[in-house]
Amino acid sequence: MEMLDSPFFELSPIAMWLEDFSEVKKQFDLWRSQGVEDLLGFLQQDESRILECARKIKLLKVNSKTLELYQAKDFEHLYQNLDLIFKEDMSKTHIKELLALWNGETHFSNSAVNYTLTGERLDIQLKGIVLPQHEHDLSLLLITTENITSYIEACRLEEKSRHLAEARFTYSPTSLWVEDFSRIKIKLDQLRDLGIEDFSTFLDVHGDFINDCIKDIVMIDVNQATLELFGAPTKEVLFKNLHKVFAQEMIQTFREQLIELWNGNIHHQREAVNYALDGSIRHVLLQFTVFPDYLDNWGMVQVALTDITARKKAEKYLEYLGKHDVLTKLYNRSFYTTEINRLQRNRQRPVSCIFMDMNSLKAINDSLGHDAGDSVLQRIGNVLNQLVQQTPYSACRIGGDEFVVLLPGADEAALQNCLQSLEELLLVDNQFYSSQPILLSIGSATNQDGESMEDMLKRADMAMYQNKRNYYLTNNRRKPTLNNI
Template sequence: MDMLDSPFFEISPIAMWLEDYSEVKKQFDLWRNQGVQDLFAFLQQDQSRILDCARKIKILRVNAKTLELYQAKDLDQLCQNLELVFKADMTKTHIHELVALWNGETHFSHSAVNYTLTGKRLDIQLKGIVLPQHEQDLSLVLITTEDITAYTEACRLEEQSRHLAEARFDYSPTSLWVEDFSQIKIKLDQLRALGIEDFATFLDVHPDFVQECIKEMVIIDVNQATLDLFGASSKEVLFKNLHKVFAAEMVQTFREQLIELWKGNLHHQREAVNYAIDGSIRHVLLQFTVFPDYLQDWGIVQVALTDITARKKAENYLEYLGKHDVLTKLYNRAFYIAELNRLERNILRPVSCIFIDLNGLKQLNDSMGHDAGDSLLRRMGNILNQLIQHTPYSASRIGGDEFVVLLPGADEAALQNCLQSLHELLLVDNQFYANQPISLSIGHATNLEQERIEDMLKRADLEMYHQKKNYYQNHDRRS
């Protein structure tokens, strides 16, 4: 049955066109005789040749679906408005079917953009076939134009969503890591299969398991904020220096993460310590989440790192201020009282102490100003800080010119060694500041058996008081 007479043509649910390309074939023959070999390049040189070929095509018949799709009432209206159907996009797509026919192919297919007579855009999948017995003159070609607008629009929206998601990832101000934890999940599942229930105890007994899991973690991608946070010029540089970023602290952090995952907490957060490539510390708030579509295998997880370094520095400084005297860099009275309470509760004995008072500070302030007095206090702070460094002892400024050194675990011999070191440090300092030597009144004590810390302190304080009284009596006589 001839295609023109076939009932299937008319009732087809896909738009179908029967067209005559014989004039196009004659044009091809003419160009071949003129020596044209590469039709694609030839048509690209002058795209008006593409439109000339399109005008040579005769539309013999279209089916009802074609008229419906292009919103034409009949074939005549459709043919009279082809310039509306095939707009500027045609030169980009029609060239492919021309080249296919030029090369002797009897089938061609490509996507294209058409328009209805009312101007609505149509994304179509065009397929063509030269019907049998018409291969020599191309006088009968069947064209189908399937409407794929909905599919194309869905693809376009999907691509836009993907680009938006990529942009959110790339330009997020928060450091983002996309990682693969699937092998880690397999390891945890294997432990459950073996009957392990107390996972924390298992990790205590098998600490190497944490390292094994760290090795199974696969980093898929990081964003620009991650490179900025860790001072990496590129992803390649960052990945080569992960051993610097994840230093010793990572093992404990990752151990805690594994415990959370074992408990089923697939979304959790904690503070962690990382390092930039230059070695500077990065305090971060780590937020871990398994992506919804990967809850079964943990194939895609996201780790978000918020830089809280500045906050931690501020917190540490506030904590420092709460326990230290800013001028001398020694502990303050609040720390001293807390330390006394701790030592009183602690069973560690013996405990010794040294009470120190700066002689003549008030007179120095009155005669030379408080700057001179502050300088003397800073010197005293430096001496005591040197005295207690690398020891479990503490030195506190408990008043304007009063200082206390607490020596937990120090007996009388250790106390005397500390006093000797104090005098040596004082001697060196006074030699350097010979025009303004420091004079001290010192009291010391070691707690007796069953003696309260408070009573020991009173003995040392009383001894210091007597030294200070003698100092001022002698000083007044000399005056």
Template sequence: MEILDSSIFDLSPIPMWLEDFSAIQAIFNQWRSDGVTDLALHLQQNPDLVTLCAHQIKIVKVNQKTLDLFEAQSLKHLTQNLSTIFQHQMFDAHVAELVALWKGELEFTSTTTNFTLSGQPLDIKLRAVVLPGSEQSLDRILLTTEDISGYMQARRLEEKNRRLAEARFSYSPTSLWVEDFSRIKLRLDHLKSIGIDDFRTFLDVHQDFVQHCIEDIVLLDVNQATLDLFKASTKSDLFQNLKKVFSKEMHQTFKEQLIELWNGKIHHSREAINYALDGSIRYVLLQFTVFPGYEEDWGLVQLALTDITARKKAESYLEYLGKHDVLTKLKNRSFYTEEIHRLERALIRPVSAIFLDMNGLKPINDHFGHDAGDEILRRMGNILSRTIHNTSYTASRIGGDEFVILMQGANETTVQSTILTIQELLNIDNQYYSNHIISASMGFATSLENETIEDMLKRADQSMYDHKRQYYKYLSNKNQ
């Protein structure tokens, strides 16, 4: 008590309170005689008792720092406005204090919210100690109320930013993966320490190194967009089926990623192929980054996967359209022209060609409409597709009713056999579609020694026109 009466108490840089809890001790004694054993449960069932106890506490004295903190002019001014200082936020902290004293604890701490007399909230760190000689009566308890508002505001801001970051991760429309690459970092550092400098050649020689690195990845978390993209019901469902997601194509993609990391590129992107759990393909743009603060060990990295499947399918279709005839599904004239140039440059000889020109298509268009004519062209396309099935030959529609089969490495005998196949398929097709018979004039040629592809094609084209003249001459004689 002598210390508390001295100037040390009044000059303390921390707000201090000397309080008398003897009335609380008397209440405790009554409750114990009434059979109360679990005070926390008792107060939970009778919350009004907490308020009753609070009103029994007597404030003996406070120091100047306390008055300053709570904007009070004097002890009397302070005690007359305790309802402003101690509001409902104090309830849990006061329960903890009562339970600690009930258990005979001589020291306790808590964190709560008080208010200044002008209504400003204060985050308070409360520390209390029962002074020597007051262990039984609790008539002298020293409390300090440290203002930790700045610290708590920083904590709340940190928590807010953490929740915001988690929300951005969880609800991002982009598939996000958080992984630990630290074991891979150790592997690469080891290779550098033993003098490996040509990492690409090293990977070509030690192909199992890539697989070892894949196995070293620790997957920490994924977001909902990832589950949606790969058709996984839960994170556990995805984690247990990662082998289905990462295709054999991913091995080469990851190899290139390792080379990027070896070269110090801890932020990079590339396209990759993955698969959903139902087996459907996923083309993705993979963007890799090492999180700030983890540049030295790669302990935390993020992969963002943007689904570009629709774009890839569109590109594929546009590429298909660039080389195919939409009606017949055969190659188009643009492809045919490029293929001629390729065959001219290639060393494989001979090269053969079969030219086909349909007979009587115009009268069918005139009498039955272009839909009927288109159907005949589709039938012709199907016949030629079946003819070259399982071969390296190509069939192209190079005009309205003109078709060419290019046959690299085929001699005249092979060409004759192919023509017989076409004729057999035509006969079968015409039996089924007897109302609209397909007729085609055909000519062929096989490249001669030192003959250009262009000259061979001219001979094949001329052969087809000779056949066509014979066909129409036969029709003319027949109709006379």
């Protein structure tokens, strides 16, 4: 009984309990004599047996740290209120102690929840030891209850933060990729060690280096938004089809990323082109960052992809509207003016042009309505678009019923071929719409030596108007003659 009187027991900074389990030992012996072998199963059959054993434990002594921890005035105060300390269901905790002692173990340890006498929750680490010379009857055990509430709360907070971070990743509306770039960093460091300074030129010479780096990327995880963006049912399916997602456009994008990383820009962004698994295009804003704890090896980086496909389509459509006439799908006057200035500046010669003006558009609008007039204009647009397709030529609507075809690089012979093609296309269209044929006044020209673009265009315009005057003077409804000056 030396432990009962030991000064070390009283002065210990950890709460200590001396307890007598001898009655528990007798209960064990009784159960064994009754044939019990599987104590765990036996106790789980009737959990009241656990509480029965707990009541057989005798509390002999506690130290002052125990009284302090549980806010008890003295031993008697503590002893009379043990039900407050152990008010939680102790079955799951106590069963571990019983199993350890049943199996002849002299040490046991587990975590539990206790309460102070004022109701404050305590997370404790409970450790027990059968003191020497008491193994045969378990009449003296030393129990310590270390307060680990702060530690457990920190663990709970950490787990909560981790779950929150995982939720933010998983359910973020932005496509997120977690990747391992450590092998790429090793490659770049090796190049620096070799004395490479002009990395851009190195990539120009060693194009295979980019492909090698792409192969070295290790995909760690993606979130749900990524699967939805690329139309993948699972992560496994996505990872098996990354070659479809990144395709050929990735080479240039990744080349630019490598240059950013070489220059020390571990946080950067750029626009890129990816593809969904069904082949549809995905324009994305790519934002790359190396996680703070991995700055030394790039072992974990995050790539965020924001879907800007709709924005790109809108921008493309606005750009189209800025250069095209919506009704005829031809280039508009703004494009025509810009193209004339471009041809004038680069002094490309020869240049030819064809001016056209539709006859009787007002009469059609007045008699049949503007929808009928628009329909004829659309037909002209279709004809001229067919005329210039797969050529460097451009067809423009520069007024309500005025059209111009610009033919850079076309000499007199090429111009005549184009006029012949135009006549054939008009013939086919008018045969199909015989009740409402397209009637055009046409003039054309090819620039002469030393002639300015402006003068050449004026000659073609004058030829067209002469043709138009002749048409109305003679009131000839047949297709007008193609004039060339």
